[in-house]
Amino acid sequence: MSKIHVTTSINGDQVEYLCEPHETLLDVLRDRVGLTGAKEGCGSGDCGACSVELDGRLVCSCLVLGAEAEGKEVQTIEGMADGEKLHPLQQKLLEHAALQCGICTPGILVAAKALLEKNPDPTETEVRYWLAGNLCRCTGYDKIIRAVLDAAAEMRGA
Amino acid sequence: MVKVVLWGSLRSATGGLTDVEVDAANTGELLKALVEKYPELESIIEEGVSVAIDGLIYKEAWFTPIKPDSEVVLMPYMKGG
Amino acid sequence: MVNEYVESKSDASDVTESKRDFKIVGTRPLRPDGIDKVTGRAMFGADMSAPGMLHGATLRSPHPHARILSIDVSKALALDGVKAVVTSKDFVKQDNSGNQDTLDNLMARDKVLYHGHAVAAVAAVNVDVANSAAKLIKVEYEILPHETDVDAAMLPGAPVLHEGRKFSSVPEGSSPNVSSYWEFGHGDVDEGFAKADIIVERSFKTAATHQGYIEPHACLATMGADGRGELWVCTQGHFMVRELAAAFNGIDASQLRVTASEIGGGFGGKTTVYLEPVAVALARKSGRPVKMVMTRDEVFRATGPTVSSSTDVKIGMTKDGRITAGQAKLRYQGGAYPNITAMLGAMTAFAAYDLDAVQTLAWNVLTNRPKQAAYRAPGAPMAIYTVESVIDEMCQKLDLDPLEVRLLNAARKGTKSSYGPTFDEIGLVATLEAAKAHPHYAAPLGPNQGRGVSCGFWFNFAGNTSVSIAVSPDGTVAVTEGNPDIGGSRASISMMAAEELGIPYDKVRTIVADTNSIGFNDVTDGSRVTFSVGLATIKAARAAIKNMCGRAAMVWGIDPDAVEWKDGAAVPTGHNAGNFPPMTLAEIARDAGKTGGPIAGHFEANADGAGVSFGVHLVDIEVDPETGFTKVLRYTVFQDAGKAIHPAYVEGQMQGGAVQGIGWALNEEYIYGDDGILQNAGFLDYRIPVASDLPMIDAVILEIPNPGHPYGVRGVGETGIVPPLAAVANGVSHAAGVRMAELPMSPPRILAAIDGAKG
Known part of the structure; x- marks a missing residue:
């Protein structure tokens, strides 16, 4: 079976790659493009550690084929900070000590950013339901939820 | 002599006793004396034990001093998460 | 006096400086690995x-x-x-x-x-x-033929996993699948039960659960x-x-x-x-x-889980709430190979109580399941769940306050523990009193709601530890240790180094070195890292300080004993030391090459002095009597940290442990069919708690210093998972009006219990 040639945009950079027809976007990002920030926790769309945005839509990159990125815009955790300036969500997760091991953190941040783009003023319950697709086994979510609410407040004020 | 408290299931190796007395000034001597007095304890001690002296648990430390009036408890070796 | 280093007080390192006025310890700085982890750069x-x-x-x-x-x-x-x-x-x-x-x-x-x-x-x-x-x-x-159930595997005629293998410490006549047998306790339980006004005897089961780390x-x-x-x-x-x-x-x-x-x-x-x-x-x-x-499927099928258990508990109590005797028989299956988890259950089951008569018997049993691995306070949650459930039922029967009864029976300094040694300073009473005084305990409950309480206990381990500290020529400090950082320990280690050296936190960087770059270290387990690596870091820093005081003494031409370390600088002390201005760490470091070479300090030891840690959890649960669905409404954790180095990460351990325990109590379960095949090897069917399942988890840190650590630290990593099983079970039992005795309390199981109680 021959490989598929894909031209796409990742974090604003034009990227070309060859991938197998069955290869997931997650594998492409990690193994072909060298962006290992998205993590594989389950490979079945249950844990959210591989969350990326595809044309502004939050997806599990383990459930998207690499070939599907053709002509689209992919946003990953690596594109979240602006140079050395962290996104308010990144800064607030740090300040609230909202990560322990950090393996779920990229997915949580990408998902939370997608939420705040749609809903800049979410309630605690809205944040909890939006992030219900991102498993964290370390924190019990408490500090994550507080950090997202705090970042939302700061972004509204800014 | 030092009084040593053993855990209950070691009774089978000591003829029914869980409080035994041996002559020892540190943990290494204590373990050696226990094996001399109760040879059936050898395999258990070789598998690994801890010794609690006056409430503090020591893992594998042979030269921890024991006073004659110390509370000494033989404990299994523990592994955690 | 702050940050004083006095050579003649070398033994002072073994004495807790609980009244010390800390500058960095107890604050909440950003973690050193934080930026890498929020930007996707961290390498897993x-x-x-x-x-x-x-x-x-x-x-x-x-x-x-x-x-x-x-x-x-x-x-x-x-x-x-x-x-x-x-x-x-x-x-x-x-x-x-x-x-x-x-x-x-x-x-x-x-x-x-x-x-x-x-x-x-x-x-x-x-x-x-x-x-x-x-x-x-x-x-x-x-x-x-195969067997996956603990009780069935102990029966005569059960399939034998390791034919012909003789396990030590197993009584004659046991099933060949019993890999070890343990007994702990003291006093005469028959005599104790004879003194009781009521005796409650119950049997419990808990399912095997997986640690559920997100990284395979x-x-x-x-x-x-x-x-x-x-x-x-x-x-x-x-x-x-x-x-x-x-x-x-x-x-x-x-x-x-x-x-x-x-x-x-x-x-x-x-x-x-x-x-x-x-x-x-x-x-x-x-x-x-x-x-x-590994794939997630492999993680579930071939790694991890903890044991499943089947336990009988018997407790006697006077009508005013004093426990007269406690007995537990614990049967744990830990998969296909021997383990010691039932032993740990037997040691910890009654550890929260000051008892005249206590006896625990434990069997580790082999079954055709994956080899169990340690899971946060291994063995303790399922054991303490059974004891705390029975105590709750007795409080209900006698119409006594569950926290008062626990206070009446609580272990304290001088109590002979259920596993043998006598406790030194411990924080259980303070923790119970904090729970009793907390607004949560007095808050009103609505219909179909119940409040659950449970104590929890876990050991702290110490063990082999190596730390090396190097002072760089620019006056900054590199700490090298060998224990993987699973919850922010590089932050707390840097804080302790900065505290001891008297320099700012951001002048220290701590790394976890490879196996050829530092002395041997035991595994990061048993809540040992902040305790043991922290202790080693403080002692390594003191070695570097002694070295630096010596350099200052040489420069000043005075006796090294006439120099002490204060606020990050060497200062002359005593009548004849002379009147020199303080020489800072940066100044000493800058001239180190001229005064004898590089400055470093190191410490290697099989550490001892680990304390024990107690916690108390309060939870409010609502049960839908039509569906058996449960909702956790409010949750508060009280835990003794000895001294919280970085309180935010201590809270994180308490919150994370509580939520793992909530999952264990309500959802999580290894499900096997008759074919011996795991039916739910994925996060869709093995459901760990998600954000929308939970309220905020309030964390109340108590600080009853551990006498065995220079700053009073107790490990905090594991105790938090112990109380939730019984706390949630007691809450559900009160809310549903029926006593639950099997985990997880999934909706079908709760509904069956409610329907069963209706008759």
Whole structure:
């Protein structure tokens, strides 16, 4: 079976790659493009550690084929900070000590950013339901939820 | 002599006793004396034990001093998460 | 006096400075690995690659119990792109039975003992080829009868896992599947029960649960023909990985350099080896780097879980709430190989109480399930769940306040513990009193709502620890330690170094070094790191301080004993020391080359002095009587941290442990069919708590200093998972009006209990 040639945009950079027809976007990002920030926790769309945005839509990159990125815009955790300036969500997760091991953190941040783009003023319950697709086994979510609410407040004020 | 408290299931190796007395000034001597007095304890001690002296648990430390009036408890070796 | 170092007080390091006025300890600075982790740069187990790297895949048993008659790897080896295949024959037999069990578990030798047990592994040019090749390996099996239930495995006639193997410390006449038997306690329980006004005797079951770390096991191995290798791995203990991977491959430990990656959760589940010795073997045979990464399905089937349990508890109480005797019989199945988890359950079941008569009996039982691994306070949650459930029922029967009864019976300094030694300073009473005084305990409850309470206990381990501190010429400090950071420990270690040296936190950087760059360290387990590595860091800093005071003395031309360390500088002290201005760490460091060379301090020891840790949890639960659905409405954790170095990460441990316990109580469960096959090996069907299941988890830290640590630290990592099982069960029992005795309390189980109570 021959490989598929894909031209796409990742974090604003034009990227070309060859991938197998069955290869997931997650594998492409990690193994072909060298962006290992998205993590594989389950490979079945249950844990959210591989969350990326595809044309502004939050997806599990383990459930998207690499070939599907053709002509689209992919946003990953690596594109979240602006140079050395962290996104308010990144800064607030740090300040609230909202990560322990950090393996779920990229997915949580990408998902939370997608939420705040749609809903800049979410309630605690809205944040909890939006992030219900991102498993964290370390924190019990408490500090994550507080950090997202705090970042939302700061972004509204800014 | 030092009084040593053993855990209950070691009774089978000591003829029914869980409080035994041996002559020892540190943990290494204590373990050696226990094996001399109760040879059936050898395999258990070789598998690994801890010794609690006056409430503090020591893992594998042979030269921890024991006073004659110390509370000494033989404990299994523990592994955690 | 702050930050004083006085040589003549060298023993003072063994005395807690609980009244010390800390400058950095107790604050909440940002963690040093934080930026890497919020930007995606942090390198975890599966994130490393190497030029020419191959990918490994594992063939696993489709049967829960079978004899391996033959393995034919020829077709796999013939597949294009396959570079090496290994089976159990490629590993070195071990003298130590525990190590041999670990080896047999990661590559089955004569029998497969559970569904998912590894049989062979392949290295190939990519994952697809490796997986295809694994399927071409032909294994001939003789299928044997299997058993996955703990009680059934103890019955005569149950399938025997390890035929002919004699386990020590097992009474004559036990089932051959009993791998060990334990008894703890003191006093005469029959006499105690005779004094009781009421006696309650109940049986409980808990399901096996998985640690559920989000990062699957992963490693990358390189091994040259000269026997020198490199291993990159996510683990709680890279020295442990080195010892085992080297021994199983017949190489010298020092020739295998193991580097711990960032670790994506462990909770005890990464305190052993699965892939690592296999990757080394494949790298050795292929002559190329080999990366192995487990799928989530493999993680569930072949790693982790904790034990499932079946326990009988009997407690006697006077009508005013004094416990007269307690007895527990604990039967734990821990999968296909021996373990000590029931022993830990038996030691901890009644540890919260000051009892005249207590007896615990424990059996570890073998079944056709994966070899259990440690899970946060292993053995304790399920044991304490049963005791705390019965105490709650007795309080209900006697119409007594559950916290008052616990206070009446609480262990305190001078109590002879249920596992033997007498307690020194402990924080249970303070923790119970804090819970009693908290607004949560007095808050009103609505219909179908119930409040649950439970105590929890866990040991702290100490153990082998090495730390090295180097003072750089620019006056900054590098701390090198050897325990993987699973919850922010690099922050707390940096804080303790900065505190002791009297310099700002951001002038210190702590790294976890590889196995060839620092002395040996025990695994990150038993809540030991902040305690043990912290203690070693403080002592290494004191060694560096002594060195720096000596340099200042030389420059000033005075006796080294006339110099002390204060606020990050050497100062002359005493009548005849002279009147010199303080010489700062940066000044001493700058001139170090002129005063004798580089400045460093190090400390290596098998640490002792670990304390124990108690916690109390309060939870409000609502049960829908129509569906059995539960909702956690409010949750408060009270825990003694001794001294919280970085309170935010202490709270994080308390919150995370509580939520793992909530999952254990309500949802999580290894489900086996009659065919012995795990039915829910994925996060969709093995449901760990998600954000929308939970309220905020309030954390109240108490600080009753541990006398064995210079700053009073107690480990806080594990105790938090212990109380939730009973706290939630007691809450559900009050809300549903029916006593629950089996975990998880899934909606069907609650509904059945409610319907059963209606008659």
